[in-house]
Structure formats: C-alpha cells, structure tokens
Amino acid sequence: MRAGVLVSIIGHVGAVMMTMLAWEARSSLPEHTLAVVPIEIVDVAAEANIRALAEDVPDEEVAPQEEQAPQEEEPQPAPAPTPTPQQQRRRQNEEFNLAEISGMINRERDSGRRQQEGQRADRTQRGAGLGTEERASIEARIATLVRQELQHCWRTVADMRDPERLRVTVAFRLNRDGSLNGQPRVLSPANYTFDPDMNEAVNRAMRAVRTCDPYDRLPDDPVVGDHFEVWRDQEVTFGLRIQ
C-alpha cells in the first residue's frame, strides 16, 4: 500500500515536471516586431512572353510542312514560333533521343491515320446526301460522343458564385483525324472582359476544348467516323442544367 502511494507520488511529480519543462520550451518562442518586409515587384509578363514576341518576328527557318489534308478544307493553325537557330540547334542536340522516338511514334500514327483516311475517302461520301432522319441520328450520336469526351475535360462552374448565370458557347473546327483545327472561339457571351466570374467560366470552357484534343472517338466511330462533314464544326455550350 505504502509502496503504491510512493510510486504514485513519484509519478505525479514527474508528470508535473515534464509539463512545466514542455511549457517552458513552448513559451520560449521569440517576440518580434512584425512589420511586413517589403518586396519589389516588376510585372514582366509582356517582356517575358517569348512566344508572343516570337510571333511578331518572321520565321526564317520554318520546318517543311508535313503532308496534310487539303488546305482549303482545313486551314492550318499559325506555325509555332521558331527559336533562334542557335537555340534550335542546341535544343535539338539535347533532346535528340526523345525527339527522334517521339517523331517515330508520330510518323507511325500519322501513316496509320492517313491510311484510314484514304480508305474512308475511297468510300462513298455518305454525309453529302444524308436524309433528314439519318442526319438527325448521326448528329445525335456525334453530340453524345463529344459530350462524353468534354465532360471529362470540363471543370464545372458549380463551385462558382451564381453558377447558373455562367453559360459559355464556343465553336471549334476539327481535322479529319479528330485533332483541333486552329483555336476555339467564344460565341457567347459577347462581352466578358470586366466580369471576372464569366472570364473564368470562359477560361474553363476553352481549357476543356483544348485538353480534350484530339477527339479520337469521332474518326474512330463505326457509325459517324465517315461523316467528317457533319462533325467537322462543333458548337458547344458549357453550363449547368437550368432547372
């Protein structure tokens, strides 16, 4: 009994001392003045935007164009800015292996696609003479395919303030292989520059269209794959379901 009391007393004293020690350690944080240390800030967005600057300079060394579908039908996007020859050579040396492997993969994929496209071109141009009903059913399937793709790429506006208001319609054109032809453009809203929420909604819509590129499921689809004329131009409205 007495031994138990002794152990208990020692234990309690120990615990109190430990607490005091810990408390002391915690209280030893320094007291400081807390004036905010200034930071000099320079906005270099315009000067540092090498890509935008490069677009103003005529390219002397434009890489030869690869074989493409007819130009009239699918105008190519503006060529990417070319680095200076020295930069280009340096980067080519650095990334020799990766670029070569990536090029091989692309060539293989392109040749496969061209073969498919050739086969399609040989077939009858079915899209040209579609009946109303057939066209409607093809359009419905295309809409489903595009919607299914974009649902995975669109960051919804559900987390934003007053989200029902934020409806954005964008138009974009596709190439025969399902890749994006040029940049998507905003059809509505007409003016959103000074509306930060709408601006963000437009950004999310544009980002979705670019992220989903290429739209492989369209050319690969057994039903609508041949109807390029029908799925070439897309008009997509992003927005929450209006109750």
Place this chain on the structure above:
Amino acid sequence: MIRKLLAAIVVVIAAALALPAQAQVRVNVEEGHLNPMPVAVVDFLAGSAAAQQVGRDVSGVIRANLERSALFRAIPTEAFIERIQALEVPPRFADWKIIDAQALVVGEVTPLQDGRIRIDFRLYDVFAEQQMTGFTYATTPDNWRRIAHRISDQIYEQLTGERGYFDTRIVFVSESGPRTRRIKRLMIMDQDGANPFFLTGSDAMVLTPRFSPSTQLITYMSFETGAPRVFLYNLETNRREVLGDFPGMTFAPRFSPDGSSIVLTLDMNGNSEIYTMDLRSRSRRRLTNHAAIDTSPSYSPDGGQIVFNSDRGGSPQLYVMNADGSGQRRISFGEGRYSTPVWSPRGDLIAFTRQSGGRFAIGVMRPDGSGERILTESYLDEAPTWSPNGRVIMFFREGRGEGARLWSVDLTGRNLRQIPTQTDASDPAWSPLLP
C-alpha cells in the same frame, strides 16, 4: 418590283440551301468535374548552391500552397520529362501535355549585388501553349517565403479567376500551461503555420483577436487592465492601446470593412448591446436596444449591414440589421443554438457556429438565412474566420479532454485540414492580403 421580289426569293433559297453545308453540331455540356487541376512546379533554377536551396524551398512552398487549396494537384517532379535549363527558352509543351500538366510554373533565383535576391517566375498554360503571366520579385533573402506565397497567389488568380489567399497571416490565441492556470497569449503566423511569433506576454489572458480587413491592425480583448477591455494592436509599430473608456465590460470587437471603425459589444448591468466606435473621433453609437443579450456583430463587406447574435427569441440565433441599427430581423431558424456569425468577404455567405445535440458545427448560410449548409462538425468546432477571398474558413477544434487546434475547411466541406501550430491554439483571425 417583281424582279426585286424574285431576287429576294433566290437569296433566301440560296441561303437555305447553303445552311446544311455550314451546319454545326450543337452540344450541351452540363456535367463536368471538380478534380484538382494538375500543375507542374519545376524547382527554380539557380546559379549558386545557396540560391539552389532557396529555389527548391520556394518551389516546395508553392506546391504545398496549391495542394492545400485542393483546387490543384502538384505533379511529382519525378514525372517531369523536360528538364528546364533556361528561363528564356520556351518549354516543350508536348512533354508537359504527356504528363497531363494543365499549367507549368518555372522560375529562377538570382543573388543581387546589394545582398538581396531576385526571383523570376513564369506561368504557362500548357494546352494553349502560351505564357499566362510572369513577374520578377526582389527582397531580402530571409523573406523568400513571402515571395513563394506571392507567386502562389499569382498562380491561383490566373488559374481560378479569384484572388488568392496565400500571402496572408493568421493571428490566434496560443494556449499553454495546465488547465487550471491556462496561459493565453496572442500569436501570429503565416497562413501555412510558418514564422510563428508571440505578440503579447504571458501576464494577461487575451481573447477574440480580429484582423482589420484593410490595414495591419488587430483588435482583441484582454484582461491586462483587470476588467476585460478591447485593445488595438498596430503590427507596423508594435504599439497597443485600450480602445475607449467604457463604463462596463467590452468584448467581441470587429472592424468595419474600411478599417475606420469598430463594432463591439458593451455589457452594462448584465445587458449586452452592440455599439460602433469611430477610430478617429472615438465617438460611439448604440445600435441595439433590447433586454436580451446582443453580441458578436460582423459587418457585410459593403458596410451596409451587420449580422449579430441575440437570444431575444428565447435561444441564441442570428439576426441581420442595417448598419445604423434599423431593420433588425432574424435569419436563422434551424435546430440548435447559433453563434459567432461572420460575413464572408465575398458577401454571399455568413459563416456561423451551431450547437445542436451536444455537438458543435461550422456552417454557412446566405444573408437572408436560406441555403444553410454544415461544413464540418465535431465535439467542439467554433469561431470561424474567412480567408480574404471567401473560399476557405479557419476555425478551432477541441476534442474531449484534448487541447484546441486550428483547422481549415473549404466551401465544399471536403477539404478539411489541420493547421500546424507549436502550442494549442484557438480563436483564429485571418488577415487581408499583405501589402
């Protein structure tokens, strides 16, 4: 006349025939995702070994900030294909698309002749293949964390369209010592828990610190002079002063949106009423006049209204009134007792503590009382404070027999995180973005 009519008909027919050729498939996308956006933050480049460490640290803080917001996912650096070697050379966007990076952050740390450091950064939209923004910062080397927070805010703003909240501080009550002799001191730290400092000594208990939404001023309640009094603390000058000479106890202070006045509770003879006090003239005006307890006032961000807590209906509930005290109306009608209302800096929501069924919850409702949502609930969750962009709420949580700790939750209620503090901590107050 007939010719013109025929021409018009021909034009209409031609237009009708031409339509199918230009027809577009119209698609409505109504469902999307709210997954975190994958972002690649490269370790900032640097010439010297010391600068390299700063570069790694800055990138680490940016990644941690973005991850903590739950709006972004920092892609592990091991997954990067391209090794960025110069800030002036545009990145190979294809390499970043492969790893699904929506945005790319690159930067460089350069020591300057005068002993300061310069940090440059660029943010790229990978899929649009263009630079979104770029900034250069110069400051003292020990201030690198603030630059990391400023860069995080830039990234957040560019990618979400909303103001960031990373370059901010939290003032809170640091608790230590045994329960019977609890020491409560004011402490301040960065929003991520770094750089903690004590603001007051251990001789007097402090409660309910509040940040001015527009200046580096703090108001809080202290027992320094014996009776509870509201104090002002200027972080720029490190000076503090008692606010006004009131006959009774003063508590629950909070700044007006422009920081020019304070709304607080004054208790005289057991009756609590809400007053405003102009900080320049120190003149005060009573806003409520009721036998019940009226307390915890908080301004709407436009300064036109005040939400407060009153038990005039039998139990503590939330009420809203105009800034001059007129038009008082009850807005909370749910089960339980409502307290500590705080108006969001965005103005669209009011955060509150609700006590019901022996548990405490942090929730939000619209200013008219509709759309009540509980974000988090536990044995004791209390004292919400908003991030300056109105997206995140910080509060303190206490377990049964455990000390209080700071936690944050976003408006979805899914992103619940503990904020690291060196001591037990309660009553947090979020600063505005630092100047």
